[in-house]
Amino acid sequence: MALHFEKTEFANRLIRLTDGMKEEKLDAVLLFAQESMYWLTGYDTFGYCFFQTLVVKADGTMALLTRSADLRQARHTSILDDIQIWVDRVNADPTVDLKNMLVEMDLLGARIGVEYDTHGMTGRVARQLDTQLTTFGQIIDASYLVSRLRLVKSNAEIVYVEKAAALADDALDAALALTKPGADEAEILAAMQGAVLAGGGDYAANEFIVGSAQDALLCRYKAGRRKLDTNDQLTLEWAGAYAHYHAAMMRTIVIGEPSYRHRELYNACLETMQATETVLTPGKVFGDVFDMHAKIMDERGLARHRLNACGYSLGARFSPSWMEHQMFHVGNPQPIEPGMSLFLHMIIMDSDSGAAMTLGQTYLTTDGAPRALSRHPLDFLNV
Numbered sequence: 001m002a003l004h005f006e007k008t009e010f011a012n013r014l015i016r017l018t019d020g021m022k023e024e025k026l027d028a029v030l031l032f033a034q035e036s037m038y039w040l041t042g043y044d045t046f047g048y049c050f051f052q053t054l055v056v057k058a059d060g061t062m063a064l065l066t067r068s069a070d071l072r073q074a075r076h077t078s079i080l081d082d083i084q085i086w087v088d089r090v091n092a093d094p095t096v097d098l099k100n101m102l103v104e105m106d107l108l109g110a111r112i113g114v115e116y117d118t119h120g121m122t123g124r125v126a127r128q129l130d131t132q133l134t135t136f137g138q139i140i141d142a143s144y145l146v147s148r149l150r151l152v153k154s155n156a157e158i159v160y161v162e163k164a165a166a167l168a169d170d171a172l173d174a175a176l177a178l179t180k181p182g183a184d185e186a187e188i189l190a191a192m193q194g195a196v197l198a199g200g201g202d203y204a205a206n207e208f209i210v211g212s213a214q215d216a217l218l219c220r221y222k223a224g225r226r227k228l229d230t231n232d233q234l235t236l237e238w239a240g241a242y243a244h245y246h247a248a249m250m251r252t253i254v255i256g257e258p259s260y261r262h263r264e265l266y267n268a269c270l271e272t273m274q275a276t277e278t279v280l281t282p283g284k285v286f287g288d289v290f291d292m293h294a295k296i297m298d299e300r301g302l303a304r305h306r307l308n309a310c311g312y313s314l315g316a317r318f319s320p321s322w323m324e325h326q327m328f329h330v331g332n333p334q335p336i337e338p339g340m341s342l343f344l345h346m347i348i349m350d351s352d353s354g355a356a357m358t359l360g361q362t363y364l365t366t367d368g369a370p371r372a373l374s375r376h377p378l379d380f381l382n383v
Helices: 007-023 034-041 068-077 094-104 123-135 145-149 155-178 185-198 213-217 260-277 286-299
Strands: 028-031 053-057 062-066 083-085 112-114 139-141 209-212 232-242 245-255 311-313 341-350 355-364
Touching: 007 028, 007 034, 007 053, 007 145, 028 034, 028 145, 034 053, 034 062, 034 145, 053 094, 062 068, 062 094, 068 083, 094 123, 155 185, 155 232, 155 245, 155 355, 185 209, 185 232, 209 213, 213 232, 232 355, 245 341, 260 286, 260 341, 260 355, 286 341
Parallel strands: 028 112, 062 083, 112 139
Antiparallel strands: 028 053, 053 062, 209 232, 232 245, 245 355, 311 341, 341 355
16 A cells, blocks of 8 residues: 555544544544545545545444545555445436445434535535435534644654655745746746656645736736746745645745835735744634734735735645645634644735735744744845
């Protein structure tokens, strides 16, 4: 089997999950999030674009329902023994197969949790699933049960996060080596992605962001490439990925002569980043980090130019996003604990002046101050 962790690691995770299920009084959970399946069993696939689910009973029994295309994938990459197949056919409804499987697992009348909030659960599947489960007991939204367990990383996971961070640094080195007037965004992007793959990493769970001139004010990927002008700005957001674990970074590089506004926005980003680091500690909550971010930005008249979130938890994630559920936004009560891998980003997009500025890097929380995982300083980048 192609496992990234020892079987004892998976056994410990299963114990944590079943303990959580007992607290919620759940007889079983239906996992639809690919990262949940990966975390719990090692199962590694993009087959979640079709119907599949992992059933976990309170006694630790597990069974996967998937398509024939993923049968060997599950056998090769996971610890699962019970793998059942639903058949591709006209008007197929695999929730019927799931219902029959749940009956065979003696779960009729049970209290069942379902991961609804995930990319592996479409609205159509949710409606079909709810229809099939009406004859069962109580159906509970358990979308965040495994997600919360995944927040604090084990020592083995931290090794992969650190490898991902090193690959993210390599990608920035590759970008800086090419960034200059006349450089092609396509070549910069190719070099960054190539650095991650050549270093033994994976495709990230979402596209790298690359945008210059007005596109530097965007914080999403878009199609289309251009060449850099003599005086320009280039915003990059990317992640190193190793065994699906991510470490994200973000920078805006100024090409040519920086404007006063670029310098001003950079100083605000740096000050805010340093201030948020002071509350990225145990005893604080995610909302405290955002509040610090908003306070400093707003005091500098940047309320209209900042975002309503300043980062999120990172871990093993699958397309279409490397972001985990837990984000730094107003009122988030999630406690900060040692062993979390958290991405802080300071993003200022000034549409009035056309100037963009960003700073972002991944941290590992500790018993005290957080540890930045990048070897790159938070310097003003000007080429």
